Amino acid sequence: MLKVKKAGNHGILLPQLKIGLDYSGPKADHIFVSHGHADHIPWKAKGAVYATPPTSKFMAFRGVKYEVNDLPFGKTVKTNNAQITFFPAGHILGSAMTFVESDLGNVLYSGDYRTPPSPATEGFKLPDARIDSFITEATFSLPVYRWADYGKLKADITEFARSALEDDYTPIFLAYNLGKAQEIMHLLKDLGHPVQIHGAGFKLCSVYEEEGFNLGSYETYDRNTCAGKILICPSSALNNGFASNVKKKRIAYCSGWATMESRRTQLTVDKLIPLSDHLDFFELIELCKKIQPKKTYITHTPNPEVVKHYLDEAGLLSEYLDSKST
Template structure:
């Protein structure tokens, strides 16, 4: 039986195989990185590290100084104890699910993922195999998190920007610097209106350009010239004075957490747009039912009990993968 352990807040360790998944530590010979968000990048590593080409670029831009072996989607690498393949995860550009095959069984590690996928990614794809062990994040682990159709969310975003501009307001979208920001840029590009993005997000856009994703007309945020542009920044930047000189502005908070109306007053925003780079609760349950693994390990979640209850109703065996 294959042993699977949680190592720290995010990393997964397969000790019999010497394999770590988004793993910080010294107990793995091979570490596979799912994507370029900082909470999944290993910072203390003494192993061979593998990532998709875009993820490697993000890692370097974010300060990872060690050597990374690039592994393209649907190409496999043989370690001493396993065969490992990346599949597109649909979360952000370069995001990968990691499929590990061994004599002790196989594991599909989701990392962070989204299905249907973000249009600013390579898509979403599952291995063509029976899954023994599925390790799934459950960030949005309650039934209240049910996303509207992507067409409706795109309409909300474009109409928010367009109506603000028509009334001489500067529209500001609050979104993470990597993934969500570029997705919004991809969605508003057809408005043919210039975009300014927070400086930390701006440097990451080059990877999207290199990979052939159209982000429209954009430049780095400039306080002196930002008024009248479509602006994109993380929530923290607004608190630190981003566009504070712009009197007429409208702010939209773009996140799965925007499902909760309380975020409007907490952040002092004009509109909540619940667009996420994770799948919603029901998409998660449906995917588990489609895969029907022998065991589902639930991780990255504030509340695994509700997910487990819904999986139990479908005769799907699961348990919470807690920190070891």
């Protein structure tokens, strides 16, 4: 089987193939980027870099200066000793799982992913081939994390906005500028009410529009006109004066971490909505059972031993992938 090494916070290196996955460093000739969140972008890439067209655009917006080769879903790139294909990951727009095939075996790297997929993505699709090694993130790695279906989540988000507006309050949704913000906008579009989004998130919305996603009626945040609009911003923006002039407002925190009631007092919010762009604990275990890889590598998780226990119970060989793994 192929050797798999952890390289940095998120980066993965396949040393025999000189292939990097979300990898910064000199040891990869070819680097494949899973999605446009800053913690997965290889800021110091040395080799040829590939990403889906939306991810390439997000990388440019976020300041990447080097050339990125567009690799659409389903199209294969061949190197001297491998072939690589992107599959939709369902996390944010453009997010991709990377499937690497070689004479030494194959690897499916999940990056960050969501199944069922976010409705503001290209969906979720697995390769048809039998998987030798599956590298999976496990952000929500405890059984307490179980999401409601999107029908209920959409109803909760829509009702929060509608009831606030009917009571003459300004609804504010706390969400990441890339991915979660646009997902909320997509879920709220049928409400037909104008949205103002944090400036850093606003510039990213054009990529969604170009890819055919309807985000409703929206504009960039304007302190002077924001009252009475639906507002979307990251949690950190509230500490920097976002909508501080609006006296009557209700705040919803949208994240998988909203499962924990303690977040309500930590953030001083009115409602917790567990809307995540990652899969929940049980979806992760069920997906591994479905894939039946020869080996599962668990990464980016606070509780690898819990995930490993459940995979052991399912008869699936697994290993926590840290910087000492080979």
